[in-house]
Each structure stands twice: as structure tokens, then as C-alpha cells.
Amino acid sequence: AQSVTQLGSHVSVSEGALVLLRCNYSSSVPPYLFWYVQYPNQGLQLLLKYTSAATLVKGINGFEAEFKKSETSFHLTKPSAHMSDAAEYFCAVRNYGGSQGNLIFGKGTKLSVKP
Amino acid sequence: EAQVTQNPRYLITVTGKKLTVTCSQNMNHEYMSWYRQDPGLGLRQIYYSMNVEVTDKGDVPEGYKVSRKEKRNFPLILESPSPNQTSLYFCASRGFSLNTEAFFGQGTRLTVV
Numbered sequence: 001a002q003s004v005t006q007l008g009s010h011v012s013v014s015e016g017a018l019v020l021l022r023c024n025y026s027s028s029v030p031p032y033l034f035w036y037v038q039y040p041n042q043g044l045q046l047l048l049k050y051t052s053a054a055t056l057v058k059g060i061n062g063f064e065a066e067f068k069k070s071e072t073s074f075h076l077t078k079p080s081a082h083m084s085d086a087a088e089y090f091c092a093v094r095n096y097g098g099s100q101g102n103l104i105f106g107k108g109t110k111l112s113v114k115p
Numbered sequence: 116e117a118q119v120t121q122n123p124r125y126l127i128t129v130t131g132k133k134l135t136v137t138c139s140q141n142m143n144h145e146y147m148s149w150y151r152q153d154p155g156l157g158l159r160q161i162y163y164s165m166n167v168e169v170t171d172k173g174d175v176p177e178g179y180k181v182s183r184k185e186k187r188n189f190p191l192i193l194e195s196p197s198p199n200q201t202s203l204y205f206c207a208s209r210g211f212s213l214n215t216e217a218f219f220g221q222g223t224r225l226t227v228v
Contacts, residue, residue: 009155032214043119043205043219044158051214090157094213101213102148102173107157 002027002093006106014114019078021109023065023091026072032094033074034103035065039087047089050074061085086113117142121206121220128196128227136191136223138206144218145211147189148173149181152203152222161204164189196227 007022025031032051036044048059055067065076074091088110092103119140128134140147148163150173160173164183178200180192189208193200203224207217 034216036219043221045219046216049214049216096213101146102160102163103158103217105157107155
């Protein structure tokens with residue numbers, strides 16, 4: 001069975017600083033991995049996805065993530081934080097068993113950006 | 116514009132009063148699902164549907180019903196809501212392939228008093 005662990009429920013960075021949000025997955029088969037962002041009072045929006053092509057995946061708004069099989073990680077990074085990046089971020093893995101490919105989400109990391 | 120539309124966005128109701136949250140998608144997606152989001156728990160799947168007239172339970176189905184009579188619509192029904200169903204609900208849809216992303220609605224914040 002697949003699972004996702006996001007380290008840190010809250011992360012705070014200064015504007016202009018590096019953003020690093022951690023995600024580790026568990027999967028017995030090559031995973032499909034996703035990062036979503038949720039702005040206040042809005043739905044989830046896809047940032048990027050890994051589907052077994054390039055291990056470094058670039059997404060929207062300057063975010064990228066690197067798939068590292070040896071570390072079972074898919075950490076999300078952005079070189080320079082902007083105030084508009086303040087949101088909650090969810091890592092998710094596609095479930096191959098059970099519910100016909102539903103997404104299994106981590107518990108989320110809330111990112112705060114200080115001026 | 117490709118979108119998943121949920122209604123209503125906000126709903127306050129009383130215990131035991133049946134309600135329906137509607138969900139519609141305009142992308143001709145086969146797969147639709149409902150999630151609930153609770154603080155500290157992330158998103159958990161309630162029900163999903165692989166296609167018209169094909170539905171099945173997710174991880175937390177108790178107290179909910181769904182139907183899929185048309186491909187574009189996937190309503191969530193709470194026949195007798197209880198306070199523990201107070202939550203933020205999301206509808207999502209995606210194409211058939213496992214490497215496609217899910218598209219989410221704007222959410223419905225439900226309060227049961």
C-alpha cells in the first residue's frame with residue numbers, strides 16, 4: 001500500500017529565502033507523485049507531478065521537486081519565497097490498489113512567508 | 116474553461132436534515148471522487164466513481180451516499196447529517212489514466228449543528 005509523510009505541519013520562511021517542503025513516500029511499485037497547493041478558501045491546485053519521466057520536475061510559480069528513489073523522497077523547493085506563496089501544500093501519491101487509483105494525501109504543510 | 120463546480124460553497128444545517136452537495140465537471144472525465152478535509156488529517160476519500168452507474172466506497176464512507184447517473188455529475192448526499200460530519204468537502208475529477216492529475220472543486224464548507 002502507498003503512503004505519504006510530510007515532515008513539518010508548519011514551515012515559516014522569510015521573503016526571498018529558500019522554500020523546502022519535505023515529502024517522503026512509501027510504495028512497492030514505481031509511484032506517481034503530486035504536489036498540490038491550497039490557498040485560503042480555495043480548492044487544490046496542481047503544482048507539479050512526477051510520472052516516471054524526468055526526476056527533476058518543474059511546476060508552476062517557480063516550484064520544482066526532485067524524485068529520489070533511494071531516499072523515497074519528493075521534496076518541493078523554490079529558490080526565493082514570495083509573500084504570495086503563503087498557503088498549504090499537500091504531497092500525494094497515486095494508490096494502485098484499493099480505490100482504483102485514488103490519491104493518498106499527506107497531512108499538509110502550511111507555509112508562512114515573513115516580510 | 117476546464118473546471119469542477121461544487122454547490123453550495125457554504126452550508127449550515129441541523130442534525131438529521133438531509134442535504135445534497137452537487138458536483139459537476141466539464142472535462143468529460145470518467146473518474147470522480149469526494150474527499151473531506153479536516154485539520155491535521157489531510158484529505159480523505161469518501162466515495163469514488165469510475166464511470167456512470169459505477170460507484171464504490173473510499174476510506175471514510177459512513178454516513179454518506181453518492182450517485183452517478185450522468186458522467187458530468189456526482190452529488191454527495193448526507194441523509195442524516197451529524198456534527199462529526201462538519202468538515203470541508205472537495206469534489207475531484209480526472210481522466211482514466213493513472214498518471215493524470217485530479218482537478219478539484221472550490222470546496223464546500225459544511226457545518227452541522
